Amino acid sequence: MHTLNRSRHDVVVVGGRVAGSATAMLLARLGHDVVVVDKASFPSDAISTHSIARSGVVQLQRWGLLDAVLDSGAPAIRQVTFHAGGQSVSRAVRPKAGVDLVVAPRRYMLDTILAAAAERAGADVRTGVTVTGLRRDGHGRVAGICGHDRAGAPVGIDARYVVGADGLRSQVARVAGAAISQARPAGGAAQYAYFAGIPWAGMELYVAERSFAGVFPTHGGQACIWVCTPSADARATRRRAGSRAEAFGALLARSAPELAGRLAAAARTSPVQGLLRQPNQVRQAWGPGWALAGDAGYYRDAITAHGISDAFRDAEFLAMALDQALCGRAEEGAALAAYQRQRDRALAEVFEITCRLGGYPPVPAFTALQKQLSAAIDTEAAALAARPVPGERLLAAG
Numbered sequence: 001m002h003t004l005n006r007s008r009h010d011v012v013v014v015g016g017r018v019a020g021s022a023t024a025m026l027l028a029r030l031g032h033d034v035v036v037v038d039k040a041s042f043p044s045d046a047i048s049t050h051s052i053a054r055s056g057v058v059q060l061q062r063w064g065l066l067d068a069v070l071d072s073g074a075p076a077i078r079q080v081t082f083h084a085g086g087q088s089v090s091r092a093v094r095p096k097a098g099v100d101l102v103v104a105p106r107r108y109m110l111d112t113i114l115a116a117a118a119e120r121a122g123a124d125v126r127t128g129v130t131v132t133g134l135r136r137d138g139h140g141r142v143a144g145i146c147g148h149d150r151a152g153a154p155v156g157i158d159a160r161y162v163v164g165a166d167g168l169r170s171q172v173a174r175v176a177g178a179a180i181s182q183a184r185p186a187g188g189a190a191q192y193a194y195f196a197g198i199p200w201a202g203m204e205l206y207v208a209e210r211s212f213a214g215v216f217p218t219h220g221g222q223a224c225i226w227v228c229t230p231s232a233d234a235r236a237t238r239r240r241a242g243s244r245a246e247a248f249g250a251l252l253a254r255s256a257p258e259l260a261g262r263l264a265a266a267a268r269t270s271p272v273q274g275l276l277r278q279p280n281q282v283r284q285a286w287g288p289g290w291a292l293a294g295d296a297g298y299y300r301d302a303i304t305a306h307g308i309s310d311a312f313r314d315a316e317f318l319a320m321a322l323d324q325a326l327c328g329r330a331e332e333g334a335a336l337a338a339y340q341r342q343r344d345r346a347l348a349e350v351f352e353i354t355c356r357l358g359g360y361p362p363v364p365a366f367t368a369l370q371k372q373l374s375a376a377i378d379t380e381a382a383a384l385a386a387r388p389v390p391g392e393r394l395l396a397a398g
Contacts, residue, residue, distance in 0.1 A: 009033045010326055012145055012159040013123075014131050014172050017046060017107070019294025019311035020165030021114035021125070025063070026319035028121035029391025032326055035157055037129035037145070042115050043108040047273055049192050049226050049302055051104040051203070051216045055381040056309030058097050059316065062389050066099075068113050073219045074105035079202030083256070084367050090202075097381035102203065104216035104224060110308075121391070129155050134162060134175045134290070142176060142289030161322055162290045165315075168279070170296035176287055178297075182351075184280040188358040189234035190302040191248050191274035192226035194218070195266040204259065207367060210360045211255035212303055222269060225259070227251045228303045230360055231277050238276075248272040278302060280355050282347070285318075285340035288332075293318050298347055301358040304373055306350055313380070317342050319390055349376045 011027055013020045016038035024036045052060070060066040070076055078101050081090040093101055105113075119125050128150040135144035135158060144158035164172025172178075200223045204215040213227040229251055241247035245268070253260040278301045285297050294311040321339035324330040330338075353373050357366060 008144075008158040008160070009035050010159060011035070011161045011163060011322060012037065012157045013163040013165055014038075014145060015165035015167060015170075015294070015296070016040075016042070016115050016118075016125055016127065017111045017165070017167075017294075018114060018308050019296070019315050020163070021111065021118045022059075022063075022312055022315035023163055023165060023293050023319050024123040024125070025114065025118040025121045026316060026390045027322060028118060028123040030319065030323045031391075032323065034118075034123040035159070036115070036118060036123055036125045037131060037147070037155075037157070038125075038127050039130040041127040043112040046107040046111065047275065048107050048307070049104075049190065049216060049224055049305060050107050050110065050218070050308065051224075051305040052102060053306055053309045053377050053381075054093075054097065054099060054102060055377050055384055056312050057099045057102055058381045058384050059309070059312035061099055062385070062387075063117070065113060065117055068117075069103060069105050069110065072105060072109045072113065074103050074109065075217050076101040077103060077203050077217060081202060081204045082207075082370070083205065083258070084207035085363055096378055097385040099381070104203075104218045106219050109219060131166070131171055134172065136289075140288070142287070160289070160326065163293055163318065163322075164290065164296040165293045166296055168295045168299050170292065172290060173283055173292055173296050176290045178284045178287070178292060180281050180283050182282040184355045185358070186277055186279040186281075187231050188228060188278045188301040188303055189231045189274065189276045190226060190228045190278060191234065191251070191272055191276075192224050193245070193248060193268050193272045194222045194270040195225050195263055196220070196222045196269050197266040198262060205370075206256035206259060207363055207370070208255045209363060211251065212357070212360075212366070213252060213255040213259065215259065225252070225263065226274075227255050228301075229255070234276050244272045275302075280351070280358065282344065282351070285343055286336035291318055291322070291336055291339065298343070298351075300351055300354045303357045304350060304354045306354070306377070309377075309380075310347060310350075313346060313384065314343050316384075316387075316390060317346070323390070346380070350380070
């Protein structure tokens with residue numbers, strides 16, 4: 001059987017979006033031979049409310065990509081307005097950890113920027129490749145991937161390590177047998193659509209009983225309008241409504257009536273999208289010849305809008321661990337076990353806050369948790385800003 005790319009690479013990354021392209025870019029900047037495969041082509045969209053918290057913006061700046069994101073037309077968000085209990089408070093995004101903004105780029109823009117950065121660093125990015133299984137050596141160690149291209153021709157790529165960055169339903173995690181090490185209740189729904197035609201001064205957050213809604217300004221003068229509720233509420237509303245759009249409007253009117261009223265003067269420019277059930281889980285992060293990054297390894301309710309920031313952080317942690325193993329500075333098991341410990345420590349506080357918010361406590365408790373979340377993100381951002389930048393010499397040379 002004819003297969004492509006039988007030569008052995010250092011790393012093959014399955015999934016070329018935020019976690020996968022970031023991991024590949026950093027490994028390539030560190031001098032490693034990396035192949036990225038993704039069944040999609042870029043630019044293409046993904047299910048995501050795509051807000052990037054301060055810690056994720058710090059990563060983009062450290063990696064030299066923030067200007068490209070802003071130049072793509074994603075507006076710099078420098079004001080956040082919080083609505084709760086009949087009161088509204090607006091605050092500027094204060095300079096911390098070297099950044100004074102947050103941003104919510106559309107995924108078809110962000111993912112393309114990251115994939116291009118991985119290519120510039122020297123990674124081989126191949127789209128239209130569907131991974132169906134893992135190659136193993138005679139000892140059972142993962143040693144590559146197998147799959148097919150768009151035409152159905154078989155593809156096989158051998159590598160010292162396979163990184164699964166292929167999302168919540170990760171094929172790599174499933175075939176490798178990655179166990180779920182933490183599982184919390186999965187009772188939250190998140191839905192969103194895009195609207196245009198009215199000005200957006202900044203990010204807006206609306207807290208109400210059993211709901212959380214908001215506005216993330218994005219490309220082209222549009223905004224991502226989203227609403228998070230318990231899954232049971234979202235499903236019940238959908239059963240009563242004539243369409244998904246009608247159900248979304250009903251949830252938004254209940255959660256944020258002032259925002260829903262403003263949207264009467266706007267035009268919805270997309271279908272309603274989202275998930276009616278979101279797991280909160282942490283998977284085993286590695287095994288012989290494989291490791292996980294992004295949603296493949298850790299998935300949480302979108303209520304804290306921290307998924308992209310988590311993916312960026314863990315991509316860097318994993319790239320540094322694989323660099324140690326590939327260069328012989330640490331034994332594989334020690335390096336990857338350290339990655340898992342580092343990841344699990346880093347995610348613990350926000351994961352706990354996410355799960356508590358996803359229980360939709362009364363508005364005062366929900367608001368207090370939001371303040372804890374803000375403080376946790378600022379602490380994370382400061383810690384990331386203090387780290388050495390992987391491949392910084394190559395970045396400076398570029």
